[in-house]
Amino acid sequence: MGHDQSMDPVLTGAEVGLDEVHAVASEAQRAMTKVIEGKDDVVRTSLTVLLAGGHLLVEDVPGVGKTMLAKALARTVDSTVHRIQFTPDLLPSDITGVSVFHQDTHTFEFRPGAVFANVVVGDEINRASPKTQSALLEAMEERQVTADGRTYPLPDPFLVMATQNPFEMEGTYPLPEAQRDRFMARISMGYPDTAAELRMLANHGSGSPLADLRPVTDAVKVAALIKAVEKLHASPALQQYVVDLVAATRTSPHLRLGASPRAGLQLLRAARAHAALEERDHVLPDDVQHLVTTVLAHRVILSGDAELSGASVADVLDSIVASVPVPG
Structure with a gap:
């Protein structure tokens, strides 16, 4: 899905007008609403968070399309995308990366973890232990990872879209206040109405609609759109x-x-x-x-x-x- 961004021209917010911001967002919304039936407001909020350079927390009961929303947004941007399935045995190093010692050269090499991507889809984030959840804190706030005294910058743009089940459900850990505060917005999917659910049965029954979703922009353009919005x-x-x-x-x-x-x-x-x-x-x-x-x-x-x-x-x-x- 990703491409070599080192060959792309560098864009700044000054080179992108509001008409282009609106055009890209409208195209992305049209594409996503083909996948997320009857949830235009949820799709629009996720695009708002993307353009604001924030992170999004999607909370609701299983089966209402939380992960589908995260994947749909990720696919509208031609960029690097990593998915992390949070489980009780997930380690912090699985997220941030680990230093590996080479016997022949007697040196350490840092191997980046799953957080090194433009879009990180964190599935069921509150099923991991608080220690593992906290591995995201520095990455989400400072857009960097520190390991063994060295700092490694994360790609630009960098967006975490995490899903979580209500904390009353079995096998979940409530997110600590410091973790919740890193998310710009929290939304709930809610159940679809009858008409949307009927369309879902008709359109999703024979295959995943994600397969037909094509990118409408790329990471370089999104970074420029974010800079334009900041102005x-x-x-x-x-x-x-x-x-x-x-x-x-x-x-x-x-x-x-x-x-x-x-x-x-x-x-x-x-x-x-x-x-x-x-x-x-x-x-x-x-x-x-x-x-x-x-x-x-x-x-x-x-x-x-x-x-x-x-x-x-x-x-x-x-x-x-x-x-x-x-x-x-």
């Missing part, structure tokens, strides 16, 4: 609005853990990507509000009283959005 204008008032929203989660009596400063940074990056998909060169409060639950819900924790009252994280975040003044 979208966000006014000081808009940035203050993001800070106010994140700060409100820390003072809410309904939350015992609020959002981190990283959450604010990623909310703004995701809002820029959302604005680009809407073909705008500036970010509006609507972009931020549209993504608040998707970007913040997996980072905050309900207070005991809120849980007893039956409130959900989405309810609390909705009330915070309603209480924070919107910039004029």
